[in-house]
Amino acid sequence: MATSESDKCWRECMDVAVEVACRAGKVVQEAVKHEKSVSTKSTPTDLVTEADQQVEELIISTLRDKFPSHRFIGEESSAAGEKCILTDNPSWIIDPIDGTCNFVHSFPMVAVSIGFAVKKELEFGVIYHCFDGTLYTARKGHGAFCNGVRIQVSKEKDVSKALILTEIGAKRDPATLNIFSGNIMKLLSAPTHGVRIIGSSTLALCLIATGAAEAYYQYGLHCWDIAAAAVIIREAGGIVIDTSGGPLDLMSRRVVAAGTHEMANYIVQQLQPISYERDDSDPGVQK
Ligand code: IPD
Numbered sequence: 001m002a003t004s005e006s007d008k009c010w011r012e013c014m015d016v017a018v019e020v021a022c023r024a025g026k027v028v029q030e031a032v033k034h035e036k037s038v039s040t041k042s043t044p045t046d047l048v049t050e051a052d053q054q055v056e057e058l059i060i061s062t063l064r065d066k067f068p069s070h071r072f073i074g075e076e077s078s079a080a081g082e083k084c085i086l087t088d089n090p091s092w093i094i095d096p097i098d099g100t101c102n103f104v105h106s107f108p109m110v111a112v113s114i115g116f117a118v119k120k121e122l123e124f125g126v127i128y129h130c131f132d133g134t135l136y137t138a139r140k141g142h143g144a145f146c147n148g149v150r151i152q153v154s155k156e157k158d159v160s161k162a163l164i165l166t167e168i169g170a171k172r173d174p175a176t177l178n179i180f181s182g183n184i185m186k187l188l189s190a191p192t193h194g195v196r197i198i199g200s201s202t203l204a205l206c207l208i209a210t211g212a213a214e215a216y217y218q219y220g221l222h223c224w225d226i227a228a229a230a231v232i233i234r235e236a237g238g239i240v241i242d243t244s245g246g247p248l249d250l251m252s253r254r255v256v257a258a259g260t261h262e263m264a265n266y267i268v269q270q271l272q273p274i275s276y277e278r279d280d281s282d283p284g285v286q287k
Contacts (some may be wrong), residue, residue: 010116010123011066013090014139016177017126020062022135024055024112025128028097031055032130036104043081052076055096056149063092075224084223084279088119093227093250097130099200108132113202115227117250125228127202136206136232139179144209144235153238153259154211159266162214164190165204169220169253171172179272183217184241185204186270205229208257209236215258215267217243219274223250233257239264243271251280 003010024223031051038049038050056076071091078084086093093115097103103110108131115125124139136151139142144151156162164187168180184195197212198204201221207213209232218225230240230248241247241252245268253276258264 006118010118011139013116014124014126014137016063016066017092017116017124017268018135018137020059021112021114021126021128023062024059024096025130025133026153027051027055027058028103028110028112028130029133031112032103032106038104041170043170043172045101045172048076048079049097049100049104051103052097052100056094059094059096059112060092067092073223075222078222078224079281084251086117086120086223086280090116090118092116093167093224093225095202095222095224098202098225102199103130107199109198109200109203111200111202111206113224115224115226115229115231117227120250122227122231122250125231127206127228127232129203129206132136135160136209137230138209138232138235140231140235143233144232146206146210151232151236153209153233154214155259156214157260157262159192159263160192162263163212163231164192164195164267165198165207165213165216166195167197167199167201167204167218167220167221169274171220171276176274179274180219182247187267190270191192201225202229205233205257208238208259209233211236213245213260214260215263216268217256217271219243219254220276221255223279224249226255230255230257241268243268243273251278253279
């Protein structure tokens with residue numbers, strides 16, 4: 001496909017993504033008012049509700065109708081055993097409800113996240129905040145926006161002036177918790193202005209894109225938590241890399257994001273790693 005043709009094509013895909021994310025977000029907004037049917041997945045703290053499954057079905061069936069040749073990676077389809085492999089084909093990477101635990105508690109940090117990749121390169125990302133209706137969007141080479149207004153990361157380089165965000169993944173064994181709290185202690189005693197955990201990786205990453213916080217890191221998130229947000233942060237002028245300091249590997253379940261290289265490199269140097277099974281490992285293997 002010629003560049004201008006693919007540009008037009010992906011723009012059309014993004015228009016559909018915005019429409020579907022808003023529609024799905026409104027379903028989540030309504031579902032939050034009702035009793036939830038909650039089950040667990042990989043660990044007792046890895047929650048799923050009927051709404052996660054219904055919203056994923058709504059998103060994927062709508063997109064598949066319009067783009068039958070595309071591939072789909074969705075959080076709940078993967079949990080149900082579908083392969084989570086990124087190919088060169090146009091691929092949608094979907095988290096129907098990011099912040100499921102927040103959703104269960106009506107804690108107002110819940111999002112629908114839709115990322116899109118072609119030839120394994122992220123092309124655009126759409127994230128809809130289900131409680132306040134904020135829409136974050138970005139397409140490669142075209143800037144990042146919050147409700148249509150251009151956004152920019154923080155240009156702060158000085159760690160002692162940084163607000164840092166993180167999330168804990170699903171593992172809660174003592175060794176993981178020790179490393180997790182050790183990493184937080186190191187960053188608090190740097191000292192930094194503070195460390196925050198809001199319960200939604202995608203919305204935390206959006207806060208890096210708007211410049212509300214300087215850096216984010218996490219072990220244990222999934223490709224559907226990073227895909228859309230990575231485009232939004234990069235288009236807002238930020239950096240999204242692996243916790244080792246190398247390029248982001250969408251399937252590796254770890255990330256450092258920041259407004260500046262200096263901030264990202266500092267975080268990379270502080271972190272003690274927590275290991276998680278890759279997203280593209282065999283289905284059936286506990287992740
Ligand atoms: C999770 C949330 C959580 C983060 C996990 C994510 P989910 O997504 O973003 O804050 O710690 O790593 O997987 O399960 O609510 O879609």
